[in-house]
Amino acid sequence: MKTKLFTLALIYLLQWQYLRAQSVPPKFESLKLNSSPAFVMLGTEPDNIQRPSTPTQFVAGMNNAMVDGKLQPNVAFEFSPYYLANPKKDSKQFNPSYYLLDKQNLIKTMKRTFSVSMGTSSTDKQVFGNLKPGTGIGLGLNFLLLDGKPSPQLKKWNDAYIKQAFYDKFAAMARVYAGKDFDISLIMNQAFYTLENDILPAEEFNTLSQKELKNFIETVSKTVLYDLKAAGIEKDKDATVKFLDNLATDALKVESIELDLLNKQSNPLSKQGFMIEFSAGQAYVFEDNNFSELSLAKSAFWLTPSYRWDVSSENSQSISLLDLMAVIRYTSNNSEAGVDLGNYLDTGTKMAFTQNKWTGSLEFVYRHASETPPNVNKNYTYRLTSGIDYKISDLLTFKFNFGTGFDGNTSTYTDPKKIFAIGGLNFGLMGLKLK
Amino acid sequence: MATVSPIHLNSQAVQFVYEISAEHRESLLSLSIEIILTQEGWAYRANSQVFLNAKDLLPAGKPLPNKLELGSGESLSDQSLLIRTKVSRIKTQSGTSNEVPMVKYIIRIGTGTEELSSFEKESSKENPSVFNATLLFKQL
Numbered sequence: 001m002k003t004k005l006f007t008l009a010l011i012y013l014l015q016w017q018y019l020r021a022q023s024v025p026p027k028f029e030s031l032k033l034n035s036s037p038a039f040v041m042l043g044t045e046p047d048n049i050q051r052p053s054t055p056t057q058f059v060a061g062m063n064n065a066m067v068d069g070k071l072q073p074n075v076a077f078e079f080s081p082y083y084l085a086n087p088k089k090d091s092k093q094f095n096p097s098y099y100l101l102d103k104q105n106l107i108k109t110m111k112r113t114f115s116v117s118m119g120t121s122s123t124d125k126q127v128f129g130n131l132k133p134g135t136g137i138g139l140g141l142n143f144l145l146l147d148g149k150p151s152p153q154l155k156k157w158n159d160a161y162i163k164q165a166f167y168d169k170f171a172a173m174a175r176v177y178a179g180k181d182f183d184i185s186l187i188m189n190q191a192f193y194t195l196e197n198d199i200l201p202a203e204e205f206n207t208l209s210q211k212e213l214k215n216f217i218e219t220v221s222k223t224v225l226y227d228l229k230a231a232g233i234e235k236d237k238d239a240t241v242k243f244l245d246n247l248a249t250d251a252l253k254v255e256s257i258e259l260d261l262l263n264k265q266s267n268p269l270s271k272q273g274f275m276i277e278f279s280a281g282q283a284y285v286f287e288d289n290n291f292s293e294l295s296l297a298k299s300a301f302w303l304t305p306s307y308r309w310d311v312s313s314e315n316s317q318s319i320s321l322l323d324l325m326a327v328i329r330y331t332s333n334n335s336e337a338g339v340d341l342g343n344y345l346d347t348g349t350k351m352a353f354t355q356n357k358w359t360g361s362l363e364f365v366y367r368h369a370s371e372t373p374p375n376v377n378k379n380y381t382y383r384l385t386s387g388i389d390y391k392i393s394d395l396l397t398f399k400f401n402f403g404t405g406f407d408g409n410t411s412t413y414t415d416p417k418k419i420f421a422i423g424g425l426n427f428g429l430m431g432l433k434l435k
Numbered sequence: 436m437a438t439v440s441p442i443h444l445n446s447q448a449v450q451f452v453y454e455i456s457a458e459h460r461e462s463l464l465s466l467s468i469e470i471i472l473t474q475e476g477w478a479y480r481a482n483s484q485v486f487l488n489a490k491d492l493l494p495a496g497k498p499l500p501n502k503l504e505l506g507s508g509e510s511l512s513d514q515s516l517l518i519r520t521k522v523s524r525i526k527t528q529s530g531t532s533n534e535v536p537m538v539k540y541i542i543r544i545g546t547g548t549e550e551l552s553s554f555e556k557e558s559s560k561e562n563p564s565v566f567n568a569t570l571l572f573k574q575l
Contacts (some may be wrong), residue, residue, distance in 0.1 A: 093498060094478035094525050164483050169495055172519065178489035198495035252563065259562055261527045264533055
């Protein structure tokens, strides 16, 4: 009965997802839950290395994994304390900080990308060694240390946007100036003050570097005063306002050109460049599914550096992205509880190519054990995995992975390597409003 | 809904006389601006300026005023309200058409509890679109 109900629910969900997928194109940057540290700690993720995605308020999901040779569903959820406290508004109003953070500011980046995750699965003997089989609980946290950068065209548009906002304000301040003697130098200094202290902080997205901002202010100071004096109109309010209106109109034309070029890109807001994510987690096991028999199995922390190139063709609506990723992970096993004798140091690399809804990837992870039993003659193992993902909708991804896994823990390093092939659907529930 | 709109698109505004009825002499008038964009996969980025005579009423960088207090009907008489909003449209989702969607721009004047008038204008496909309005208040 339970199986029938589950099957019916699954069919309904698939139909709903299919219909939804027909009308709404999936957002490329939506969270893939299987990258959460909780799943990594439980050892149930088919991929070991994932490029970080945009944090969201709350996301929950399911994936399939092989547990002691059987296909088992696993559940995890992840939430972002920052976005729970500052929910993303469901609005058509563009907020750059929802897509990209401001210039590299370590504390701000860490605060906004900090996520906490928790997952459960049945325990696997290869992952949890001699602990009695039961229910595993993975707890994790992750945040970014470096958050990539906007595309060069997004920077060009945003630079033009900021400059145009300044010229608009400058012209308006001159227009409404009510002082006795018209003093353009005074108005210009007030406009610069407004730019630095009001416009840039309010926009929360300044792509101009300190040097670029300084150069802009110096250039405007010199050229505007020079041109007004050369034309002999610096004391004439109406003529100066007309001159500044023309500057604002010219800046608007530049912004319009840059915006048009940006909108022609297939994925104008995608983050590119270098990102580094820090993750940490712990895995606990309820042995024999007994509430009183909780054991800490392992703790780990790791860094995931990644670099993304947008290789989409110009004026194409098709997205093509190339990602190069790596991981360095230290795992401390609870040897007293019999999880494993030694601790692990993993290093790995992954290359992924995404074309619209499809992603193909190849991943290699090398594992070195600090200690091995006397009868084991090597202290390393590796896994080599290829994968294909097809994103059906924001909430549903079909995954297929094929490769060879780690040779279990150090007690089984001498076992012949076994291949695995696993396919399934990743379900996600995104953007739940908890407030 | 007023029949004549003081909103000008991509050109300087022509002064529009806004009459405040005698019954709102003591009422505190406020200004709100709304933008409606219905196209999926696109968002708008707005930048507004609001000046009452020489006084800058809206902090720089604030996209749109919402119930921005202007003053009592009587105090506003013979004062000029300058409104300028630049609306840029950005494609936020892959797979959507590159055709720039139109937006509807609405200015609302009210008392906080009651809407007295609203004016609207549809954008062109020009991106960004700039909406200008200059209202000269007259207390009846």
